[in-house]
Amino acid sequence: MTKHQNNKICVVIGASHAGVNFAFALRREGWEGEIILYDADPILPYHRPPLSKAYLTSDDGIEKNLLKSAESYEKEGITLKLGVKVSSINRRKKHIVLNDGTEQSYDKLVLATGARPIMPPIPGLMSSNKIFPLRTAADVANIRTCLAESENKRVVVIGGGYIGLETAASLIKLGASVTVLEREERILARVTAPEMSAFFQNLHAENGVDIFTQKNVIAIETNNEEKLVKCDDGVSYTANIIIVGVGIHVNTEMAASAGLTIENGIKVDETAKTVDDDIYAIGDCTFHYNPHYDRFVRLESVQNAVDQAKVAAFAICGNETRYDTIPWFWSDQFDVKLQMVGLSQGYDQVILRKEADNEKCFSVWYFKVDHLLAVDAVNNAKAYVYGTKFIKSGDKIDKAKLEDPEVEFNPINLLAE
Amino acid sequence: MAKITFITSDNESITIEGNSGSVMALAVENGIKGIDGDCGGVCSCATCHVHVRPEDMEKTGAASEIETDMLELDDNANEFSRLCCQLEIGDHLDGVVLKVAK
Numbered sequence: 001m002t003k004h005q006n007n008k009i010c011v012v013i014g015a016s017h018a019g020v021n022f023a024f025a026l027r028r029e030g031w032e033g034e035i036i037l038y039d040a041d042p043i044l045p046y047h048r049p050p051l052s053k054a055y056l057t058s059d060d061g062i063e064k065n066l067l068k069s070a071e072s073y074e075k076e077g078i079t080l081k082l083g084v085k086v087s088s089i090n091r092r093k094k095h096i097v098l099n100d101g102t103e104q105s106y107d108k109l110v111l112a113t114g115a116r117p118i119m120p121p122i123p124g125l126m127s128s129n130k131i132f133p134l135r136t137a138a139d140v141a142n143i144r145t146c147l148a149e150s151e152n153k154r155v156v157v158i159g160g161g162y163i164g165l166e167t168a169a170s171l172i173k174l175g176a177s178v179t180v181l182e183r184e185e186r187i188l189a190r191v192t193a194p195e196m197s198a199f200f201q202n203l204h205a206e207n208g209v210d211i212f213t214q215k216n217v218i219a220i221e222t223n224n225e226e227k228l229v230k231c232d233d234g235v236s237y238t239a240n241i242i243i244v245g246v247g248i249h250v251n252t253e254m255a256a257s258a259g260l261t262i263e264n265g266i267k268v269d270e271t272a273k274t275v276d277d278d279i280y281a282i283g284d285c286t287f288h289y290n291p292h293y294d295r296f297v298r299l300e301s302v303q304n305a306v307d308q309a310k311v312a313a314f315a316i317c318g319n320e321t322r323y324d325t326i327p328w329f330w331s332d333q334f335d336v337k338l339q340m341v342g343l344s345q346g347y348d349q350v351i352l353r354k355e356a357d358n359e360k361c362f363s364v365w366y367f368k369v370d371h372l373l374a375v376d377a378v379n380n381a382k383a384y385v386y387g388t389k390f391i392k393s394g395d396k397i398d399k400a401k402l403e404d405p406e407v408e409f410n411p412i413n414l415l416a417e
Numbered sequence: 418m419a420k421i422t423f424i425t426s427d428n429e430s431i432t433i434e435g436n437s438g439s440v441m442a443l444a445v446e447n448g449i450k451g452i453d454g455d456c457g458g459v460c461s462c463a464t465c466h467v468h469v470r471p472e473d474m475e476k477t478g479a480a481s482e483i484e485t486d487m488l489e490l491d492d493n494a495n496e497f498s499r500l501c502c503q504l505e506i507g508d509h510l511d512g513v514v515l516k517v518a519k
Contacts, residue, residue, distance in 0.1 A: 017455075028450075047457035054459075064438070065457070069446045076448075303462070306455050330461040337483075339461060381460075381486035388490060 008033035010316065011096060011104055013086050013254070014112030015039035016048060018283025018305035020067045022110055025313035027076045035078045036104065038096075042083030043137050044070060049302060051140050052166040053332045057173045062137045089258040091276055108316050111255055111266060111274075111281040112309075115248035115300065120158075124220035128227065131220070131242040134167055146241050147174055155179070156229045156239035158217055160187030162331050164245035165200060168209045169333040171243075179237050180204070181215040181229065183246075193350045193364050196376050200333065207334050248300065250285050263287045265298040270322045271315035272308050280316065282308040291324045292391065293343050293373075303328050326391050328384075336360070339384035342374030342391050349399075353383065356405040363387070370396055370416075386411050419511040423467075425450045426519045440515070441465040441502035451517035458502035463487045466518040468497045473513040477504055493518050 010026060012019045015037040023035050039045065045067045047055075055065055073080050085099040095105040117133030125131060130146050132139050147153055153176040157164045160182030168178045180187070186197035204211050212235075219230040220242065229237045252262045260274045261267040265287035272280045272288070283305035287298045307325045314321035329340040347366035355361045363383030366374040371394075375387025389411055390397060396416035401407045407414075422432045423444060435443040444452035444465070453464035460483055469477045480488060480499050488494035501515065 050457050050459075064442075066446075068448070072446075072448045302455055306453070328462075330456065330459070332459060337459075337461075381483045382489075385486055385489045 008107040009105060010035050010108045010110065011106035012037045012110045012112055013039075013096065014114055014251075014283070014285075015041070015045045015080060015082065016112065016114055016283070016305070017067065017302050018114070018309050019110070019112035020045045020309075021306045022112060022282055022309035022313055023078045024068065024072075024076060025310045026316060027078065029313050029317035029319065031313075031317055033107070035076075036081060037078060038081045038084050038086050038098075040083065040085045041136060041138075044080070044082070046137055048135070049330075051137065052134050052163055053170060056134075056140055056143065056167065056170040065137075086254065089254055089279075091258050091279070094278065107278065109279045110312060110316075111279065111285060112283045112305075113251035113254065113266075113281075114284045115250045117244065118247045118249055119244060120217075120246055122217055122220060124222065125242075125244070128220055128222045128242075130227070130240065131244060133244050134163055135248075143241065143243065147171070147176060150240045151225075152240050153177060154239050155241045155243060156181060156227075156237050157243045157245060158229070159245035159247070160184075160211060160213070161190065161245055161247065162188070164243065165204065166331060166333055167243050167245060168204060169207065172208055172334075176241075177208070179210040179212065179239075181217060181231065181237065182211065182213045183216050185213055187211060187213065191344075192376055193344070193347075193366065195350065195352050195364050196378075199362075199378065203334060203336060248284070250298065252285060255281065255285075263296065267296070268308075270311075270324075272312040272323060273315060280312040282312050288323060290327070290343070291322075292326050297327075297343065299327055301327060301329050326388060328388070337379055337381075339377045339381060340374065341377075341384055341388045342366070342372070344374035344376075347373050351399050351403050353402055353409070354405050355380065355409065365397070365402060367397075367399070372397055382409060386414065390414075419506050419508060419513070421506070421510060422512075422514045423449045423452070424514065424516045426517060435506040437506055439502045440467075440504040440506060440510070441500075443506060444501065449517065451519065452501065454502060456502075460484060460487060460500055460503055463490050463500060465501045466491055466494070467499055467501045467515040468495065468518055469499055470514040470516070471497055473515075476509055476511075476513050491518065 046065045088097045095103045155176045155178045157180045171178045188197045216232040218232045221228040227239045250265045255266045256262045266281040267287045311323045331338040344366035349367045351365040353363045361379040363377040377383035398416040441454045445454045455464045456462035484500045
């Protein structure tokens with residue numbers, strides 16, 4: 001970067017995976033001016049994925065889980081303003097306004113505002129205590145404390161998505177008795193094929209989690225230490241603690257008020273830039289174009305946060321760049337490692353690949369005609385890696401060989417002739 | 418306690434003392450360039466790839482099956498490759514030299 005940028009200020013709203021990785025990437029790319037990160041969360045930025053997994057079951061403090069050490073920010077000259085809420089953006093004057101009315105000017109502004117858990121308008125949900133979402137370290141601290149103090153440790157998890165299921169698995173390890181209530185016909189309905197839903201339903205059953213589907217929660221009643229979670233089919237479930245994992249709201253309000261384009265998130269181009277040349281948006285809050293799938297998507301993932309952060313940092317420093325990563329995700333539940341690559345939406349065929357020697361090791365391949373869209377790999381990093389390579393190369397796969405556990409699993413064997 | 422040396426892609430050599438946790442966490446804490454640890458240390462992202470100095474392979478051991486599989490994503494992987502989130506710090510690692518893969 002040239003010296004004339006010395007006095008420039010880059011302001012980042014949101015200091016989680018996207019915002020923090022952006023700040024460090026921006027410095028690495030040569031930005032010499034100030035970098036100021038704001039976040040309402042008062043804690044030094046931390047890894048979120050472990051919150052529902054290993055972190056929940058450990059006794060660790062959040063300091064074992066930090067994205068970067070306090071010294072790293074200092075060393076790179078990145079200013080962290082934690083526990084500070086930003087209330088608005090003034091694009092004309094190029095400044096943001098904090099909750100206390102203070103203004104902070106910017107030359108470049110990056111929105112990494114993420115998302116917040118949906119707390120559905122179920123009667124009794126907001127008015128009751130011991131009901132938690134799981135998105136922040138504070139949520140986990142509350143859940144841990146509450147569980148430790150609870151005699152019966154009965155937990156109802158509302159929502160059978162990844163957060164709900166990971167949390168259920170962790171709570172079982174902590175000695176809780178756990179019931180998961182899912183509104184759809186199967187768990188993980190929005191994100192995986194029925195084969196995967198069935199596998200995880202069994203896995204949880206084997207480990208003592210009660211999962212009930214087609215359960216629409218209509219009310220929560222609290223009587224002393226016990227809560228009653230009432231469903232519209234007339235059945236009720238008793239709980240001491242309730243976890244809500246029914247999805248997220250994207251934090252787009254501030255961007256919308258500032259007149260930026262909002263669709264299913266803050267709309268950005270392939271360099272993570274919004275309609276304003278000086279404002280970028282990265283991470284969970286963005287609605288962005290993915291060239292591999294030729295459509296705009298919104299993703300809730302670390303991969304997207306980190307990769308968009310790098311793209312924005314490149315672009316702001318004047319380097320040519322384009323976001324073109326194949327999305328990937330992971331989930332850990334009990335002893336099962338699930339790795340996912342690609343976006344399965346729009347698939348018309350699923351191929352289940354089992355491995356001859358291990359029934360807990362398999363993969364689900366999502367195709368649209370002959371085109372591989374995505375792979376879900378269960379305890380099978382090979383399938384994840386091969387899937388990534390095939391999606392990247394676009395090479396045709398011989399589906400009959402893929403499906404045949406007797407055909408040795410490697411990319412060359414799977415190639416269509 | 419173990420002294421671990423990282424050699425970055427700029428050929429900078431940085432030696433850090435660690436007591437516990439993973440080598441990846443130690444590297445991230447100390448801002449070692451090229452060790453990102455995006456997944457937080459669960460062998461899911463392959464962004465903590467290092468080449469172990471050949472004579473130190475005895476101390477670190479070879480990559481596990483899942484590491485080997487994940488390393489297939491990286492063209493620079495070889496028999497000295499490890500994902501350092503899978504290296505637990507202990508006395509046995511004292512003196513190892515790890516070259517950050519690019």
